[in-house]
Amino acid sequence: MELGLKGRKALVCASSRGLGYACAFALAREGVEVTLNGRTADTLEAARATIAKATGRDVHAVVANIETPEGRAALLAACPDADILVNNNAGPPPGYFQNWDEAAWMGAIDANMMPALMLIRGLLPGMRERKFGRIVNITSAMVKSPRGPMGLSTAARAALTAACKALAPEVAADNVTINNMLPERFDTERQQQMAKLAMAMKNITYEEARAEITDSIAAKRFGKPEEFGDACAFLCSAQAGFISGQNLQLDGGSYHGLI
Numbered sequence: 001m002e003l004g005l006k007g008r009k010a011l012v013c014a015s016s017r018g019l020g021y022a023c024a025f026a027l028a029r030e031g032v033e034v035t036l037n038g039r040t041a042d043t044l045e046a047a048r049a050t051i052a053k054a055t056g057r058d059v060h061a062v063v064a065n066i067e068t069p070e071g072r073a074a075l076l077a078a079c080p081d082a083d084i085l086v087n088n089n090a091g092p093p094p095g096y097f098q099n100w101d102e103a104a105w106m107g108a109i110d111a112n113m114m115p116a117l118m119l120i121r122g123l124l125p126g127m128r129e130r131k132f133g134r135i136v137n138i139t140s141a142m143v144k145s146p147r148g149p150m151g152l153s154t155a156a157r158a159a160l161t162a163a164c165k166a167l168a169p170e171v172a173a174d175n176v177t178i179n180n181m182l183p184e185r186f187d188t189e190r191q192q193q194m195a196k197l198a199m200a201m202k203n204i205t206y207e208e209a210r211a212e213i214t215d216s217i218a219a220k221r222f223g224k225p226e227e228f229g230d231a232c233a234f235l236c237s238a239q240a241g242f243i244s245g246q247n248l249q250l251d252g253g254s255y256h257g258l259i
């Protein structure tokens with residue numbers, strides 16, 4: 001399917017690896033001029049070079065920490081006329097409520113809510129003026145299925161979801177959409193880290209930890225990052241202009257709720 005994205009510009013946060021990288025790759029493949037972001041220069045440059053070589057597109061990279069005003073300013077300066085914004089950032093590690101003080105809660109908000117809102121605020125006027133904008137927030141399945149150990153991530157990402165749900169109707173008439181992608185159990189470094197945590201907590205092997213995680217998924221396998229990237233590309237497409245304010249579950253059919 002031709003997605004109508006050739007010549008568009010995209011800013012993809014935290015995209016040197018993992019799900020952010022998968023989204024950036026898929027968009028570049030569809031003809032989008034992509035600006036990548038990460039904190040480690042070598043890793044980011046490797047990602048930029050790989051995507052550029054594989055797709056033949058112009059790919060840019062900005063080393064910046066999106067949790068800081070300076071980092072966000074650098075991204076907006078590098079791609080001030082982005083048609084597409086993919087918000088992404090690593091979530092806080094799992095833990096226990098009694099161990100989370102005020103600093104922990106504020107840290108989650110500063111990582112998984114405020115960067116996305118401030119980047120949306122910076123790019124939204126241009127999107128509305130050009131009558132095309134696609135905003136995709138990578139959040140988490142925990143937004144709809146909260147679990148105690150992931151409380152920090154759940155709270156901050158759910159707050160972002162609420163803010164964007166309130167905003168989506170205001171900008172829909174200008175052909176600007178805002179949607180959220182809710183991943184669970186994609187085969188990235190994050191899941192490798194989760195398996196290692198399970199190893200330590202349960203005194204089991206890495207293979208046993210991976211098998212436990214896989215068995216918890218209805219599809220009985222991890223999701224492929226490229227599947228996630230392709231879904232993101234579609235949400236950014238011309239054809240997806242009537243889809244906004246939605247939460248797309250990408251979890252292999254594991255969610256038990258109705259809506």
